[in-house]
Structures are given as C-alpha cells and as structure tokens.
Amino acid sequence: MAMGDATLRSRLSQSAPWRRWSGLLFVAPYLLLFAAMLILPLIIGLRLSTTRSDLFGVKAEVGLENYARLFSDPVFLKAVGNTFYFVALTVPALTIIGLALALVLNNASRWSAVLRAVFFASTVLSVTVVTLIWRLVLIPDGGLAAVIARLFGQAPIAFLSDPVLAMPAIALTTIWWGIGLPMVLFLAALQQVPRDLYEAAALDNASRPRILFSITLPAIRRTIALVVIIEIILQFQLFGQAQLMTGGGPNNSTRPVVLFIYEAGWKQWQLGYAAAAAQVLFAMIAIAAMAQYYVSSRKEPA
Amino acid sequence: MSALRRPPPLAVVAVVALAVLMLVPMLWVLILSFKDNTALLADTASAFVPPYTFANYRNIMGEGQVFTWLMNSVIVSLAMTAGVLIVSSLAGYGFARLEFPGRKILFVVVLFGLAIPEQAVIIGRHQIFSALSMHNSYTALVVPGLSMPFGVFLMTQYFRAIPVEIDEAAMLDGASRFRIFWRILLPLTIPAQATLGIFTFFQAWNDYWWPLISATDGQMYTLTVGIAATQVNFAQAEGLGFLMAQAVFAGLPTLIVYLIFQKYIVRAVAGAAGQ
Amino acid sequence: MRRLILAPLLALLAACGASDDRTELVVQRFFGSCQADYGAVNDPTKADGECGIMTALINRFEADNPDIRVVENVVFWPGYDQLTAQLAANGPPDLVTMHSSAISDYEARDLLEPLNPVLAQAGVSPESFTPAARAGVMVGDQVMGLPIDVWAPLWHINMNLFRKAGLVRDGRPILPSSPEEFDAHARQFHERTGKPYLVQVTDKDFAGPMRIFYMYVMQQGGAPFRDARHSNFNSPEGQRALGFMRDLYQQGHSVRNQDYAGAVSTFLKGEGGVLIDGTWMVGQFTAASQREDSALADGYAVRPFPAIFKERNVSLVDGHNWVMPRDERRTQAQREAAARFLRFFADNNFQWARTGHFPAYTSIIESAAWRALPHRSDIAVLTQIGEPLPRFVRRQSPIEFIVGEEASAAFTGQKSVDRALQDMQRRADEILQSF
Structure with a gap:
C-alpha cells in the first residue's frame, strides 16, 4: 500500500478530472459484479422466457407463449398455490413464535442464554441435514414420530405421504430450522425499547397484556414489519425442503414454484418455460413484499 | 419492576417444552448414528438400547469424499466471505463518501437489486458460466455470491454513520483517499464487517440450488450437495446409521463454530437487520 | 488473517492436483x-x-x-x-x-x-x-x-408367507393369471397371514408405479405412445391398468406409504408377500434367504411379472x-x-x-x-418376452417421472383415474411437443 500512496496522492491533488472519477474506482469492482451476475442474468432470463429453448440452445422465438402456457398449466398454478400456502403456514408462525420466544428470553439469566442458543442452533444447519433429520422423524417406518406413536399403541401417521399433511410437515420442518432468525431480530429490537416506558407502566400498575400491546409491540413495530418482509422473501423461495423430503408429491401437493422451475429447466429441458416461471416468481415476491411494506407503513402514525 | 419483566411461569414452561422439541430431533439423529446398520434396518426403536458402535464414524473417516466436500465448503464459504467484505467495503465507502458522476442513480439501481431473488437470475447465471465453460470451479461457486447488494447497502449505511469530521481531519493531514479508507475508516467498521462476514459465511455454507446445478462433479460438491446426493440415492446402500453419522458430521462444524462465536453471531444477525 | 487461513488450504489443494501423469x-x-x-x-x-x-x-x-x-x-x-x-x-x-x-x-x-x-x-x-x-x-x-x-421388473416372493397363505404347490408359488385371481389370492393371503399381499412403492419414488403401469398397458396389447409427439396413456388400456392398480390398493391388498427404501425393507422384514422390484435385487434377496435370522430364510422365490392381462405375454425391459x-x-x-x-x-x-x-x-x-x-x-423366459419402450420417444426420462407421479396419485386415491390419465397425457405431450 505504502508504495502506491505517494503517486496516488500526487495524482489526486494534480488533476481535477481524475479526482472527479476516482470515486468510481471504489465502486467499480462491485458494479462490475452487479452487472455481470445480477443484471446480465436477469436480462438473459427475460430473453429466454420468450423463447423455446433447452440448456443447449434456443430453438424458436415464441413471444409470450410461455407465459400464456404457464397460466393455463394446472401444475404451475398448483405450485403457485402451494407456495402461497407454505408462506401462509410459515410466516405468521415464525413471526409469532419468534416474538413470543424473544419476549420470554429477553433477560440476562444464564438459562435464557442457554435456551436462546438452543433455539438458534438449528439455523446454522444446512438444508440437506435438516431434511435428513426430519425425514427420520416423520417417516412411518421407523421414524421417531412412528416409534413414539407405537409406544402409545397408535398407528403411525404417514405425514409425508398424505397430501393434506405433507405441506404442514414441511412447514414444521422449516419453522424448526428457521425460528432462530426472527427470535434474534426481535431480541435485538426489544433491547432498544426505552426502559422508562416500562417504569412508567409499572407505576400505573398496568397489566401484562396491556404493557405488551400498548408499549412493547408499538415500540418494535418496525422490526415486526421487517421480520415479516424478510420471512416472506425467504419462504417464497422454498426449494430444498420440498425437493428432498417429498419431491413435490404426493399428488403435487408440495411442489413449490422454485421446484417447478428446476424441473422444467433441468429435468424436462424446457428452459424458456422455466425462465418464464422464474419471472413470475420474481413478480410474486416483489408484489408480496411491496404489499406488506405498504400495509405496515400505512399503519405508522403520521 | 423486575417482577414485571420476569415472564409468567406458564410462558417459561411453554418455552422450555419448545426447547425440548427443538433438541429431540437432533438427539434422535445422534443416537441413530451410533447404531449398527442392520439393527436399525430391523427396528429403529433399537436405537434406545445398547449396543452402540463407532463403526459409522470410522467408515466416514475411511472415506475421503466427505472430507473433500467439507474442504470445498470451507474454501467456498471463506472465499465468498472475504470477497463480499472487500467488494462491499470499497463500494460502501465510495457510495457514502465520494462524489462521482452518476453516484445517486447507481446507488438506487443497486438498491433495486435488493429486490431480485436468486431464483430470477439463476438460469441466466448458469448460461453465463456454461458459455465460459467455467462450471465446476471455485470461481463459479464464489463469484455469483459476490453480487449480493445487501453487503453494499449495509456498508454504505455504516460509512454514512461515521462523522465526516474524521475524514476531514485526515484530509488536512494530507492523507490520500485510499489511505483514509484503509487506515482510518475501515477499522471503524469492524462491527459491520463482522455482521456481514458471518451472514455471508452461513449463507454460502448453506447455499443449495446454485452448487447443485453448477458443481456437478463429485470432486467439486459442497457438503450440502454431497449430503443431498447420498440422501436421495436410489439404493440406500450405505445404511441408515451411516447416513445419520454423515448428517452429524456435516452439521457439527457449523454447530461448533456457532457455539464458539454465539455471542457475535447473534449480535451480527441482529445488527444486519437493524440497518 | 484471511490469507493465513486460505494459504495452507490452497497449497494443500495444489498438492492434491499436481504431479500425476496417469490418464x-x-x-x-x-x-x-x-x-x-x-x-x-x-x-x-x-x-x-x-x-x-x-x-x-x-x-x-x-x-x-x-x-x-x-x-x-x-x-x-x-x-x-x-x-x-x-x-x-x-x-x-x-x-x-x-x-x-x-x-x-x-x-x-x-x-x-x-x-x-x-x-x-x-x-x-x-x-x-x-x-x-x-x-x-x-x-x-x-x-x-x-x-x-x-x-425387468419382477415379482420377488416371500415363500414363507406364501406357504402360510396356501399359495404354494409343489414348492412353487401359485401366481394369479387374471385380475380376478389377483384379487382372490390377495384376499386369501391377507386372511391367512394378516399381511398385505403386495409390497410396492407408493410415493416419493416414481419409478415403481411407472413401470407397473407400463407393464399392465403392454400386457393388454396397448401402446403407451402413439408417435414421437403423442403419448397414449388416456386409452382404454390405460384406464383398465390404472383402475386395476387402484382397486388393489383400495381393497387393502397393498402396503401403504412406502418410498423405495421403505418398500424394500418392508419386504425384507417379511411384512408382505410380493415385492415388485427389479432384477437387481435377486442377488441380495438370495443372500438374505441364506441367513437364518431373515424373514426370507429358506423362503425366497422370484418370477417374471405374471401375465395378469393376457392379451399379450410381454414384459417391460430396460x-x-x-x-x-x-x-x-x-x-x-x-x-x-x-x-x-x-x-x-x-x-x-x-x-x-x-x-x-x-x-x-x-x-x-x-x-x-x-x-x-x-x-x-x-426368470430366463424374460429374454424372450421382454420389450423395451419405443425408441422414437425422445424425452423418455422426464415422462417416466410424470407417469409415475400421476399413477401413484391415482392408485392411492388422491386423484381420480380419469383425471390422472388426462394430466399424464397432457403433461407428457407438452414435453414431447416442446422441442
């Protein structure tokens, strides 16, 4: 570094145009990556979505045919429905349970620290380990749930083979996996709530629910909105859990949009079709996040 | 006061019960991994009674594959973390402190990038690396992750929060732009670096879809993809106990890292969202 | 710090890759x-x-x-x-x-x-x-x-259970040769052993149901594909094949909730009479039958998929x-x-x-x-009656996946047979016409 400093300094002081542009040097590496790995792929994807292609090349220009086909494809529509269902199962649960845990564990005792560690630990496992663990809990032949059911003389439930139970089972797995993140976010927010608010409430002899609803929740409302948006974006991208636990079945009841994209592109060699589905997913996430943002920002007192 | 902040006993009981539910699946897998494969084939409930064995772990040690995958994951995650920190810090400083043509509009464009999910660009990325014949390389596994706008956003916010007086004082002493950045401001951003670094590391470690389609050569598998390959093998040739031992083996490094750095990780994750 | 960690790793990697002049x-x-x-x-x-x-x-x-x-x-x-x-x-x-x-x-x-x-x-x-x-x-x-x-897909038979069910004559298993017989045997088997006759893959892994469906269609003289661009699943043969699979399941003649690994271990544990699975398991099941503590001990037989529908004596091979x-x-x-x-x-x-x-x-x-x-x-007869899927179908692998998925949704009762066949055909045709 020392070597370059002198020249850089002299150049900086000498030439005004260089100085004007030098700032760009700092952002250039990132902008290059941004353009090459985000904008360019986005454009390629958009372009592919108007073609009939496979992974080996473009076959024909088809305009918006892929999109039209998507919206009349029952498998895709079911996948969209499945994705929303999954989001509805997980996002409120993650938010509410995360908040509840944070409220209970927001103190300095050692036990709270241990419990916080327990709830966060699963978050650091990778999706393949998480699904392996949960398949071994849920499968009716020798899974933990089945072993326990047998202890009580009950017939084991085949969670992953039942079209009604499969998605909730995947949601449960996901909540188990991801509960640490919202909890930690809420804990951080709770630390920021001014203590004197609570002290005033204590003087008023306010009840617990009252404190919760009129002090705590309003004070962390921005974090609640943030958690909901983060989780919506995360859970819309469901892929690994469904691919590894059920493969999208039974009867298409757990196939999310991302798995649909993967199958269309890599299994069925319909890359243009997959690209179109990816754009639809993009729009879905953007709309859901914006709607949530709109709703939560409107609630803010003017 | 203190009585009010102490949670009601019922809530404590509920939370402890939930904590047990969190631990039970992990413990289940742990004891399965110490059982003989044939015993488990007959009845997994045999996991609750001895004999136990280390054979599954011995078998993992005898098989190089998992170590290759582990190594790949470590290299990819560290490289991506380092890359994101460098690139985002430079860009964050540039956007927060320097004047150059198009600065505002470029920053808005980058912010827009925050809304693009990986799924919307993954097909295009795959095409790009295919065209360059660069799949199955560390480059292909690392570079896409460096384009995350989140890091730039975080670092820009952080640099903005540092008082400008610090730069000005240094400027008066005749320090160059780069010197100010490198010697004076960067050390002040260490908390943000930690946040971003930890975030990126875990994200890279757990990445699944991109390595699945890019690292298709067994030598280039990351741990996540490698475990997936064994998991869905048609013939479950290795046996349940072995599979479970592999899961434990794959999960343990991150769990240990987590337990050691717990405090920082939790703070980092919370810090990232606070921005 | 970062360099400290990376350097030895990279050096190690370089060492692994270098100096090997073997092809x-x-x-x-x-x-x-x-x-x-x-x-x-x-x-x-x-x-x-x-x-x-x-x-x-x-x-x-x-x-x-x-x-x-x-x-x-x-x-x-x-x-x-x-x-x-x-x-x-x-x-x-x-x-x-x-x-x-x-x-x-x-x-x-x-x-x-x-x-x-x-x-x-x-x-x-x-x-x-x-x-x-x-x-x-x-x-x-x-x-x-x-x-x-x-x-080829085969019938792997637990002879110990078959004996108990009275389905053995002269040391050979008695196998059904019509849908009616299939039903009768399965009923008798269940009455005498308390276990399901049929062990098959019912979910997650699509290959098993797909092969059984193709097999029944072919046995009726039907063709799963019309030409390079059109499948032919929604046909009278398809209806009958899938309807039959569904009836067996609904009658309780089949195990439930089994993925591939589950089905194999269920059969090995002696929890069912017949496992429909490929030739690749013959060696392993034979080995199991030679172990005294196995449910198959001294009681394993294997046969070609019997001709349930007798229009053609044919077996799917790959x-x-x-x-x-x-x-x-x-x-x-x-x-x-x-x-x-x-x-x-x-x-x-x-x-x-x-x-x-x-x-x-x-x-x-x-x-x-x-x-x-x-x-x-x-099983040697299969070398004469075996018939592969038609060569002119140029997306066989993704279509097999769809056929298996729809077939298992239908025979497990999650979807009507008609609906499954329509979806199967539409989804397959979309792929066949997508290139």
Whole structure:
C-alpha cells in the first residue's frame, strides 16, 4: 500500500478530472459484479422466457407463449398455490413464535442464554441435514414420530405421504430450522425499547397484556414489519425442503414454484418455460413484499 | 419492576417444552448414528438400547469424499466471505463518501437489486458460466455470491454513520483517499464487517440450488450437495446409521463454530437487520 | 488473517492436483455409494449387490491399470438432471451409466458419441451383445453405448408367507393369471397371514408405479405412445391398468406409504408377500434367504411379472449401459482408457450379472455358470418376452417421472383415474411437443 500512496496522492491533488472519477474506482469492482451476475442474468432470463429453448440452445422465438402456457398449466398454478400456502403456514408462525420466544428470553439469566442458543442452533444447519433429520422423524417406518406413536399403541401417521399433511410437515420442518432468525431480530429490537416506558407502566400498575400491546409491540413495530418482509422473501423461495423430503408429491401437493422451475429447466429441458416461471416468481415476491411494506407503513402514525 | 419483566411461569414452561422439541430431533439423529446398520434396518426403536458402535464414524473417516466436500465448503464459504467484505467495503465507502458522476442513480439501481431473488437470475447465471465453460470451479461457486447488494447497502449505511469530521481531519493531514479508507475508516467498521462476514459465511455454507446445478462433479460438491446426493440415492446402500453419522458430521462444524462465536453471531444477525 | 487461513488450504489443494501423469478417466454412475463396505475390495467375486459389485469392479480395473486414474463420480439416481447440467456446462464425464430408455433423449440432441470406433479399438463386437441388449444401444448402425445388463421388473416372493397363505404347490408359488385371481389370492393371503399381499412403492419414488403401469398397458396389447409427439396413456388400456392398480390398493391388498427404501425393507422384514422390484435385487434377496435370522430364510422365490392381462405375454425391459457424452476436450489417451474400461466391463459381465440382472452378452447368458446361479432359470423366459419402450420417444426420462407421479396419485386415491390419465397425457405431450 505504502508504495502506491505517494503517486496516488500526487495524482489526486494534480488533476481535477481524475479526482472527479476516482470515486468510481471504489465502486467499480462491485458494479462490475452487479452487472455481470445480477443484471446480465436477469436480462438473459427475460430473453429466454420468450423463447423455446433447452440448456443447449434456443430453438424458436415464441413471444409470450410461455407465459400464456404457464397460466393455463394446472401444475404451475398448483405450485403457485402451494407456495402461497407454505408462506401462509410459515410466516405468521415464525413471526409469532419468534416474538413470543424473544419476549420470554429477553433477560440476562444464564438459562435464557442457554435456551436462546438452543433455539438458534438449528439455523446454522444446512438444508440437506435438516431434511435428513426430519425425514427420520416423520417417516412411518421407523421414524421417531412412528416409534413414539407405537409406544402409545397408535398407528403411525404417514405425514409425508398424505397430501393434506405433507405441506404442514414441511412447514414444521422449516419453522424448526428457521425460528432462530426472527427470535434474534426481535431480541435485538426489544433491547432498544426505552426502559422508562416500562417504569412508567409499572407505576400505573398496568397489566401484562396491556404493557405488551400498548408499549412493547408499538415500540418494535418496525422490526415486526421487517421480520415479516424478510420471512416472506425467504419462504417464497422454498426449494430444498420440498425437493428432498417429498419431491413435490404426493399428488403435487408440495411442489413449490422454485421446484417447478428446476424441473422444467433441468429435468424436462424446457428452459424458456422455466425462465418464464422464474419471472413470475420474481413478480410474486416483489408484489408480496411491496404489499406488506405498504400495509405496515400505512399503519405508522403520521 | 423486575417482577414485571420476569415472564409468567406458564410462558417459561411453554418455552422450555419448545426447547425440548427443538433438541429431540437432533438427539434422535445422534443416537441413530451410533447404531449398527442392520439393527436399525430391523427396528429403529433399537436405537434406545445398547449396543452402540463407532463403526459409522470410522467408515466416514475411511472415506475421503466427505472430507473433500467439507474442504470445498470451507474454501467456498471463506472465499465468498472475504470477497463480499472487500467488494462491499470499497463500494460502501465510495457510495457514502465520494462524489462521482452518476453516484445517486447507481446507488438506487443497486438498491433495486435488493429486490431480485436468486431464483430470477439463476438460469441466466448458469448460461453465463456454461458459455465460459467455467462450471465446476471455485470461481463459479464464489463469484455469483459476490453480487449480493445487501453487503453494499449495509456498508454504505455504516460509512454514512461515521462523522465526516474524521475524514476531514485526515484530509488536512494530507492523507490520500485510499489511505483514509484503509487506515482510518475501515477499522471503524469492524462491527459491520463482522455482521456481514458471518451472514455471508452461513449463507454460502448453506447455499443449495446454485452448487447443485453448477458443481456437478463429485470432486467439486459442497457438503450440502454431497449430503443431498447420498440422501436421495436410489439404493440406500450405505445404511441408515451411516447416513445419520454423515448428517452429524456435516452439521457439527457449523454447530461448533456457532457455539464458539454465539455471542457475535447473534449480535451480527441482529445488527444486519437493524440497518 | 484471511490469507493465513486460505494459504495452507490452497497449497494443500495444489498438492492434491499436481504431479500425476496417469490418464484421467472420469466415470459417472448411479447404483449408490458404498465405500464404507467395499472401498477396499477389488475382487468382484467377494462383493454383493449392485453397489458392492460395481465398486469392486472399478477398484479392480484401477488395480489392473495403474496408468489410468479413474475418477468416480457417484450421482443420485438416475443422475440425468446432473448429466444435463454437465453437458450444458461443457464438462461431461467420459463415461456415464444410462438406461437404454434414456439413450434416445440424449442421442436425439446429438449429445452422445457413437462408440463404434472405441469398441473396435477395444475389440468388443456389438455382435456379442444379446439381442435385447443390442436393441437398447443401437441407433441405426451406430452403437450408442456398451450394455452391461438387461433388466425387468419382477415379482420377488416371500415363500414363507406364501406357504402360510396356501399359495404354494409343489414348492412353487401359485401366481394369479387374471385380475380376478389377483384379487382372490390377495384376499386369501391377507386372511391367512394378516399381511398385505403386495409390497410396492407408493410415493416419493416414481419409478415403481411407472413401470407397473407400463407393464399392465403392454400386457393388454396397448401402446403407451402413439408417435414421437403423442403419448397414449388416456386409452382404454390405460384406464383398465390404472383402475386395476387402484382397486388393489383400495381393497387393502397393498402396503401403504412406502418410498423405495421403505418398500424394500418392508419386504425384507417379511411384512408382505410380493415385492415388485427389479432384477437387481435377486442377488441380495438370495443372500438374505441364506441367513437364518431373515424373514426370507429358506423362503425366497422370484418370477417374471405374471401375465395378469393376457392379451399379450410381454414384459417391460430396460437396460443399463455405459455411454460416452460428447466432449471436444477428450483426448485420444482418454478414449483409449475408456476403451480399456469398456472392454473390462464386457469381460467381467458375469460378475455384474451376479446382481440378478440379465447378462448383456450371448456368451454369458448361454454359459453354464450363469444358468447355475440361483433362480436364473425361473426368470430366463424374460429374454424372450421382454420389450423395451419405443425408441422414437425422445424425452423418455422426464415422462417416466410424470407417469409415475400421476399413477401413484391415482392408485392411492388422491386423484381420480380419469383425471390422472388426462394430466399424464397432457403433461407428457407438452414435453414431447416442446422441442
């Protein structure tokens, strides 16, 4: 570094145009990556979505045919429905349970620290380990749930083979996996709530629910909105859990949009079709996040 | 006061019960991994009674594959973390402190990038690396992750929060732009670096879809993809106990890292969202 | 700090990659990974099962050919998503396992290298393949792969339970020969043993249901495909096939909630009478029948899929082959190494046939040694009545997935038979018309 400093300094002081542009040097590496790995792929994807292609090349220009086909494809529509269902199962649960845990564990005792560690630990496992663990809990032949059911003389439930139970089972797995993140976010927010608010409430002899609803929740409302948006974006991208636990079945009841994209592109060699589905997913996430943002920002007192 | 902040006993009981539910699946897998494969084939409930064995772990040690995958994951995650920190810090400083043509509009464009999910660009990325014949390389596994706008956003916010007086004082002493950045401001951003670094590391470690389609050569598998390959093998040739031992083996490094750095990780994750 | 961590890692990597002047041959296969049990075994006669024998064979080849470094890439079954990604990335392996049924998918897109010159170099003549094996790999006069077996779905039978159910005569299992008989046998079986007659894959893994469906359609004289662009699932034959599968399930004649691994272990535990599974399990079940503590102890038999619908005495067959994906960067030395590898597999086909698969070479299928293997005479008829899926269908692999998915949704009662057949046909046709 020392070597370059002198020249850089002299150049900086000498030439005004260089100085004007030098700032760009700092952002250039990132902008290059941004353009090459985000904008360019986005454009390629958009372009592919108007073609009939496979992974080996473009076959024909088809305009918006892929999109039209998507919206009349029952498998895709079911996948969209499945994705929303999954989001509805997980996002409120993650938010509410995360908040509840944070409220209970927001103190300095050692036990709270241990419990916080327990709830966060699963978050650091990778999706393949998480699904392996949960398949071994849920499968009716020798899974933990089945072993326990047998202890009580009950017939084991085949969670992953039942079209009604499969998605909730995947949601449960996901909540188990991801509960640490919202909890930690809420804990951080709770630390920021001014203590004197609570002290005033204590003087008023306010009840617990009252404190919760009129002090705590309003004070962390921005974090609640943030958690909901983060989780919506995360859970819309469901892929690994469904691919590894059920493969999208039974009867298409757990196939999310991302798995649909993967199958269309890599299994069925319909890359243009997959690209179109990816754009639809993009729009879905953007709309859901914006709607949530709109709703939560409107609630803010003017 | 203190009585009010102490949670009601019922809530404590509920939370402890939930904590047990969190631990039970992990413990289940742990004891399965110490059982003989044939015993488990007959009845997994045999996991609750001895004999136990280390054979599954011995078998993992005898098989190089998992170590290759582990190594790949470590290299990819560290490289991506380092890359994101460098690139985002430079860009964050540039956007927060320097004047150059198009600065505002470029920053808005980058912010827009925050809304693009990986799924919307993954097909295009795959095409790009295919065209360059660069799949199955560390480059292909690392570079896409460096384009995350989140890091730039975080670092820009952080640099903005540092008082400008610090730069000005240094400027008066005749320090160059780069010197100010490198010697004076960067050390002040260490908390943000930690946040971003930890975030990126875990994200890279757990990445699944991109390595699945890019690292298709067994030598280039990351741990996540490698475990997936064994998991869905048609013939479950290795046996349940072995599979479970592999899961434990794959999960343990991150769990240990987590337990050691717990405090920082939790703070980092919370810090990232606070921005 | 970062450099401190990275430097030794990179150095180690460099050390691993460097200084090896052996020819590298990248071989990609399914059949599972069993390094723990067979990693050190290089005598194929000491190995059992697909995974074990394959691992031992490759170990043997490496031991015999010290100038070739075999890089073995084990992929999850059937590995085609991965192969497709590799081909798109211009980095396919040198040799890949491929089903005969899937060869047309890749051949149609010109992604495979005809093996005529390589086989000539290896001294392997396509004339030495059995007719079924040859049909699996030939496209015109081009040889697209080296066959290593021909296989078929079979009925694996727990004779101990069959005896208890009164379904054994003169030491041979009594099998149904009509839908009505099937129902009657299953009923009798359940009454006397308290267990389901049929053990089959019911969810997650699509291959089992797909094969049973194809089998019943073919037995009725139906054709699953009309032409290269049109499937023919929603036909009277399809209706009857799927309807029958559904009836069996609804009558309680089948196990429930089984993925592939689950079905195999259910059968091994003696929890059902007949497992519908491929030739590859014959070796393993025979071995189980020789263990005293097994539910199959002294009581295992295997038969071709019986002709339930008697219009045609036919059985679906497929085969495993080594194929060579196109790769401009493959060197002459690698082609030579591949030739030796293929020759080795042709020479050692008997060892592979010990899994239960049919040998791919006339000399072996006619040998006394093969016929002396257990149970082979009971299934040998398949070499005459076997029929592969039509070659003109050029997206066989993704369609198999869809057929299996829809079939299991229908026979487990999650979806009506009509609806499943319509969806099956529409989804398959969309793929067939997408290129």
